Amino acid sequence: MFGGLAKSIFGSSNDRYVKSLNPVLAKIAGFEPSLQAMSDEELAGQTVKFRARLDQGEKLDALLPEAYATVREAARRVLGQRHYDVQMIGGIVLHRGEIAEMRTGEGKTLVATLATYLNALPGEGVHVITVNDYLAARDADWMGQVYRFLGMTVGVIIPNLTDEQRRAAYNADITYGTNNEFGFDYLRDNMKYERTQMVQRPFAMAIVDEVDSVLIDEARTPLIISGPTDDKSELYMRVDAIVKQLVDKDYELDEKQKSITLTEDGTERAERLLEAAGILEGANLYDFENTQVVHHLNQSLRANKMFKRDTDYIVKDGKVIIIDEFTGRMMDGRRWSDGLHQAVEAKEGVEIEPENQTMASITFQNYFRMYPKLAGMTGTAATEAAEFYDIYKMNVVTIPTNVPVQRIDEEDEFYKDTQDKFRAIAKKIGEHAAKGQPVLVGTVSIEKSELLSEFLNQEGVEHKVLNARYHEMEAHIVAQAGRKSAVTIATNMAGRGTDIQLGGNLEFRMLDEHPELVAGTPEYDAAAERIRAEIIQEKKDVLASGGLFVLGTERHESRRIDNQLRGRSGRQGDPGLSRFYLSLDDDLLRIFGPDTLFAKMMRNNIEDGEAIGSKWLSKAIETAQKKVEARNYDIRKQVVEYDDVMNDQRKVIYEQRADIMDAETVGDVVTDMRAETVNAIVGEACPVGSYPEQWDVEGMKTQLVEVLNLDMPVDAWLEEEAIDPEIVEERVREAADAAIATKAADLEPETWTQVEKSILLQNLDHHWKEHLATLDALRQVVHLRAYAQKTPINEYKQEAFMLFQRMLDNIRTDVTRTLAYAQFQMQPSVDLPQLPDFITTHFDPFTGEDNSNDIDAGTLGLVQSQLPPLQIARPEPTDLGDNPEHWEGRVNRNSPCPCGSGLKYKHCHGSVTA
Structure with a gap:
């Protein structure tokens, strides 16, 4: 009661905030007469003056009134549109890194020109994010007239541009594009092998149009870059035929939770059908060897019983095309991950395309939080104000309409x-x-x-x-x-x-x-x-x-x-x-x-x-909607929690990639990795406090050959009285360093640096890709830990951290092994590999990252493992002979090829085409 009385007297906090901007509006209006008196050349010259004032230490806030008045006058001359006062208020809100809620038809596109121009003055680039390619191209051309008139450059990012075109667009003062294009370019940049190949520059500011659609609706699913894996079309079709024989009582469908599970009777029926079809190994569906069958069965159940044709997807020209649930648009070229799309294709009887493996991914929450300044505008944000603040620390400000609304909203x-x-x-x-x-x-x-x-x-x-x-x-x-x-x-x-x-x-x-x-x-x-x-x-x-x-x-x-x-x-x-x-x-x-x-x-x-x-019924509907909104918020919040677990890890990997690309030489990194590898091998074979006769000498000798390509006289060393693990480690390290130095001497220094960089980056990328797949699998099953009275997210954090440490150890070992076995021929230069055409998707549940683990983002070789040395799998015997025909079945496919090429066996003599 008293709150309502106070609001009627003093206005809401939003009203008071908007009213507090009136003095700024007055300052902007004060510049208008002098700007109107300027010629076109003088008005365009304002940009140079503003930039000079910035160079002298003046702040953007101090420039705001005159800069906004300049944009208003430029828009009047170029577009024939003069910003209303409420639009100027929207522009001020955007500059402050907040969300301007403006009703449909109030001219949000024009509002964005104000904050975009002001924040583009430092020359660091402003990204204007729209919800589709049509709007990005339209707005870049339409509003670009104002920017170009004032002497600024404008770029637009749309699909099918070359890297050179993208780089030029990102180097412009103002860049328009969709959220997906910006996000995918970030991921692709962090998969490249040279800094010069990257298209984006460091982030400064982003202004998001339809901010609720981009940061709320689309934030439930991550951006994923993936590559194809093995074809399993036949298995999808066979499982689909079995699922179509199941009846309603065989499964439980929970539309509220969007989940589907087999009943006990349904499991037995599925087992009998799968066994009759020759798909099931053994009598129990949930035996370990049937893990893949269970996965296919679950996805086929979802495809057949939950996903509806013409609602969730349509079939057009023999292809299953996803329909965006928020806009009703076809998402051509996008595919559900984790085999779901293939299950739907099997259901509809169209050609089944191979599954994809994740190579890089990021959620919109973590992508947009990388911008030092983030602002947005939409017609509908107030209902999600709490989420905007919780996730992005952005306040929602409702801007009054220019003319009172006359629409009648009936019950x-x-x-x-x-x-x-x-x-x-x-x-x-x-x-x-x-x-x-x-x-x-x-x-x-x-x-x-x-x-x-x-x-x-x-x-x-x-x-x-x-x-x-x-x-x-x-x-x-x-x-x-x-x-x-x-x-x-x-x-x-x-x-x-x-x-x-x-x-x-x-x-x-x-x-x-x-x-x-x-x-x-x-x-x-x-x-x-x-x-x-x-x-x-x-x-x-x-x-x-x-x-x-x-x-x-x-x-x-x-x-x-x-x-x-x-x-x-x-x-x-x-x-x-x-x-x-x-x-x-x-x-x-x-x-x-x-x-x-x-x-x-x-x-x-x-x-x-x-x-x-009746109002009572309308109220009941609104309550139901609030329930769903709260549930969807929980889903998005959980996505962020799990993605945060991986965010630090992603930062470490991407920063290390950048450090490697920027470094003049990476010799120190490689040397540190080699030293740690030697330390791990010796530490495993010669535990601290043990006697020499207790050492695993044969195991160490095998490891030294497999990893370092060294045949060391360890047996002879044992006869020395003063021998200890530190002496063994020092001798092995010196021998390994000498062997690499000999190889490096055969090549030009620049070429050797390029070789080291290439091997580092390729190993980094390979293990990161495998790590993503592992985390994805962990993410799908970690909720089962709740049955043991454990918190799934905490368990996920601990497991992800240990997996990350293990990945770093594996990278260190593989880099050392590759360089030890590599053989080089003199060539003018070493070309870094080109990135293939990846599949980009923004659909499916995500894996994760975490801000709670303070992992040092230094050089790879300096990240010390907090785990005990891993038990590295014993390699195959080395007395394999010189005949490649005798190697089949005796060499692990992921081990170095015995021919000495430095490639893995599966990519050399063990390849199918070899």
């Missing part, structure tokens, strides 16, 4: 079932379209949009459907959704980018009605003038009929998505109307809604076709 209407609901919707749409009012209908899936389309056909209502099937016509359909009596069905309106202009869009009408005319010709101008007059008249008719009517056929599990749909109506003070139609069959109510008294009352007391509406 939801409830029906008994889907048929009644869609019949009522079709009738309501027909009524509004008949009086000339445009109607935008939001559905949650392709299936629902096509079902509604059938009802509208029965009513005789002309309409257009916008969903993933008709992706190519998207911009044209959306642009004309505001025409008189237009009815448009859209699967989702988030991030569509194209404005819905009441009366229609001149540019798109010209493209649709007169594609043969060329802009600038008398014929084009005459047609454009005629259409412009029609649009003006249509807009008057549409305004008179009440503006755009937004009709939601179902509540989304997130309130933000509903608000995005509503926000399409009532832009810039236009009249508008919105209403949602619901039924007990809707997924939100069916899965998350109250399923006792409420459901019984609805079922028993509502006649067929009857509708009810």
Whole structure:
């Protein structure tokens, strides 16, 4: 009560914050007259003056009023658009590293120019992140006019650019692109072998458009770069055939948790079917040797029983294409990981493409937290304000609209079932379209949009459907959704980018009605003038009929998505109307809604076709949505927790790669690695405090040959009275160093450095890739530790740290072994390997990283293992002879080839093609 009274008197904290920016607005307005008096050349020259002032030590905050006034004047001259005061407030909020929540249609694209220009003045680069490639290219060209007028360079990152084009775009003052492209470029850069091959430069600032979509919706899944593995198509098809024989009682499906498990009877039935098909080894499905079969069975269950065609994916041109659940767009080229996509392909009977192995990955949370300054803007962020602060330390500031909103948001209407609901919707749409009012209908899936389309056909209502099937016509359909009596069905309106202009869009009408005319010709101008007059008249008719009517056929599990749909109506003070139609069959109510008294009352007391509406029911829906939002937040938070476990490890590996690439010589690193390897070998064979007769001399000699390519007279040393492990270690180290020095003397110093760098980087990358796969497997099973009363995340942290230490030990040993066995021929130069074309994905559960382990990010050779020396597997005997035919089956495929090439056996004489 008292809080409400205080708010009515003093305003909310958000209102007070916005009001506190008025003095800055006054300063900006004070510069306007003098800037308007400048010529174009003088106005463009402001950038040089600002940069000179920065060089003299002035801060960006001090430049803000004059810089913002300069951008406002430049936009007025170049675009014919002058920033409103509320847009200037949005620009100030962005510069402060906060989130500006501005309603749809308030001009967020123009707002971004203010903070982008100011923060690009130091020359460190500003990244402007959009949700799709179309918007990135459009905004870079459209807003780029302002930046170029003021003497700044603008780049855009879109798919299929060469490294040279990407490098040029990143070196520009301002770079536009999608979150995926920026993230994948970061990962690809950290897989390259020379600094000159990298395209990005150090991060400075990022401004994220549709920040809720990028940092919240897409943050549940990481960016993954992967490469193909062995083909298992036949196994997927055989398991799929078995899963299709299972019935409902054989499994338990939990839609709320999105999980599916076999029942006891289902397990027995699956075992019998798998055994009959010759897939199962032994009688028990959960025997160790059937681990892969269980994995395939689980993925096939998910594909067949949880993933729905035309909702989660569509089949087009013989391929399974994922549908983004938030935007309804086709995610062409993207694939689910961990065999799920292959299971769906088997289900649909299309060609099965090989699985992929993760080579690099990062979550959006950890990617964007690398920017020293991060800001964002969207129409819907307030509902996720707590998460933005918890994860990114960003406050949400709600910016008032330029003109008061006149849209009327009506109460939801409830029906008994889907048929009644869609019949009522079709009738309501027909009524509004008949009086000339445009109607935008939001559905949650392709299936629902096509079902509604059938009802509208029965009513005789002309309409257009916008969903993933008709992706190519998207911009044209959306642009004309505001025409008189237009009815448009859209699967989702988030991030569509194209404005819905009441009366229609001149540019798109010209493209649709007169594609043969060329802009600038008398014929084009005459047609454009005629259409412009029609649009003006249509807009008057549409305004008179009440503006755009937004009709939601179902509540989304997130309130933000509903608000995005509503926000399409009532832009810039236009009249508008919105209403949602619901039924007990809707997924939100069916899965998350109250399923006792409420459901019984609805079922028993509502006649067929009857509708009810009340604030109480709307409140119940909002409560259900809050539950789902909280659950989704927990999922994202868990992703971050596990990803944080690996984040320190990723930083160590990537920093070490950078150190190796930047170093003039890496001899010290390699020498330290060799010394540690010798220490581990001797330490294992000659434990501290033991007598010489207790040493494992034969094991040490074998290790010295296998790892260091040294045949040392260890037996003779034992006869010396004063022999101890330190003396043995010193002698072995000196011999190893001498052997490498001899090899290095045969090559030019620059060539030897290049060889060492190449071997270091290749071993680093190989073991990091294997480490990711191991962590991924650990991530999937660590939750079972909860049965032992242990906290899974803590167990994961401990295991991941030990695995990381083990990986460093393995890198050290492999680098030492490779150099010891390598044979070189004189060549003009040593070319570093080229990166192949990787598969980039942003779908699937993730592995992890952790900020709690303070691992030293120094040179690899200096990272001391805190574990006891590992028991290294005993190598094969070395008396193999000179005939490669006798080596098969006697040489481990991962050991150095006995021919002395320095390659692993499987890549040399043991390869299939050898």
